[in-house]
Amino acid sequence: MSTVLQLKSITKAYGDMRALNGIDLALPGDAYISLLGPSGSGKTTLLRVIAGFEHPDAGAILFDGKRIDTVAPHQRGIGFVFQNFALFPHLSVAQNIAFGLENRDVDPVTDRRIVDARVRDIISLVGLSGLEGRAVTQISGGQRQRVALARTLVTEPRMVLLDEPLGALDANLRARMRAELRAIRERCGVTFLHVTGSEAEALGMGDTVLVLESGRIAQSADSDTVYNRPASPAVARFLNCYNLFAGRIEGGAFVGGVGRFALGASAPTRAASPAYAIRYDRVSVRPRDTAIAEDEIRIEANFVASEYSGAAVNSFFALDDGKVFEVESHLSHAAPETYAEQGRYALVWKREDALVYA
Structure with a gap:
């Protein structure tokens, strides 16, 4: 499986606090990757550095073999789904999803028929058919989660970053959305990097689970290995089952x-x-x-x-x-x-x- 994203010795500090401490990482294409870590471990900082919202102090980021750490966020070809969804309340479901296609700096889609067809396809993919004209304030939390994901996927990124995407949902809905997110990713064939503080969520969803501790990757393995053979006492402690x-x-x-x-x-x-x-x-x-x-x-x-x-x-x-x-x-x-x-x-x-x- 080819590597889609590579991080080389990435560091990021805020004053005396080093949020990322020499991160080395290679993520495969067409995979679901869970990034797990306690509060303050650097999870969101790492996601924001990959997306381009934060600049690393040192190191290099390669995406599809090309260095991107100096490239603007909207030109990286990487999608981002925010924890609070960041939808436009005055726009309908379809208009929210179309926004990125119509307003991006690089190759905006201006043909209405193409926009409508792409939006229709992605709405079907994420299971929102019939809600196209509904205001996003009139749909459920799980449906808003899918709108936020569809708005990202419609631009056809090679990789999608998800910042605690299930954190705003109730427990029953979180359980259902785990399966739905995995199914959507498999149909799209892109890499998802899903940040979470929940060990159950990370182990249940990731093909690979990365455990972040104090700005370093403490373990990178499949769920079974992380659960049964945590690489360090810190990983075992965070799993909350030892x-x-x-x-x-x-x-x-x-x-x-x-x-x-x-x-x-x-x-x-x-x-x-x-x-x-x-x-x-x-x-x-x-x-x-x-x-x-x-x-x-x-x-x-x-x-x-x-x-x-x-x-x-x-x-x-x-x-x-x-x-x-x-x-x-x-x-x-x-x-x-x-x-x-x-x-x-x-x-x-x-x-x-x-x-x-x-």
Whole structure:
């Protein structure tokens, strides 16, 4: 698959704060790329640098093999969908979509028949047929999202940047729009770079997931790899599905504040600082006097509370060092357990299920 966008050592600082710290990145054509990161990691800055709304302090941006970091935003051939949609309230759905075609600096389309045909085609593509004459103030949030996307796609960009495009939608609509955005992208055959702070959204949508941390790409991989093998403790922490322990590796074990955990056969992953991670759904809760197998790790903790999230229940336990430990139980496996308030339980997992960083 050919590379459509390449970033080489991109840096961007605001005073003493370095938002982008030597970003090296190559994005393939015809792919859905999720860019995930916590608030302040540089996600939106990176998107704005690619679009041309911000200029990098150093480095180079190549699009289709040509350097574009000195090219004006409207001449880059890259579309941008804003989080708040940025639609014109006084124009209809069709007029909003046609605006970019008719008013762009390079090769504006002036033939009314061509404009109408292009707008009609893109309206059908994004599922807005029948709403052409409706004011954008008279349609739903999901429909406005599609209008904003159609306005970008009608200009036939090679790449579309989406800045948290589902953030303004309610939870049910966000879930539906995930599938719709993927389907629209596949029909268009262009690359989407979708910025989000939601790990579920990024993992569910991206062919490739980029995790940004402190202005650097901390991991670039498929969703399964990012979820099951986060490249660093910081990535694991941001995924919000791992319990993490600080400590050190000593004599074939990880030694931390709540005990000594024997290591599995897998070699530790290199990281900036040692850490031990176990995913919430890899842990079982047992009576404290239950025996464990030779390949299992066990700690004790006091039950605090449980929280239902629909398909699963998350239970919270207080460890002896004061930290909170989380266990996720999927309700498709069994009915939820009931734990005694402040009851003492054993938390058990397989040695091989843990991730160790050294």
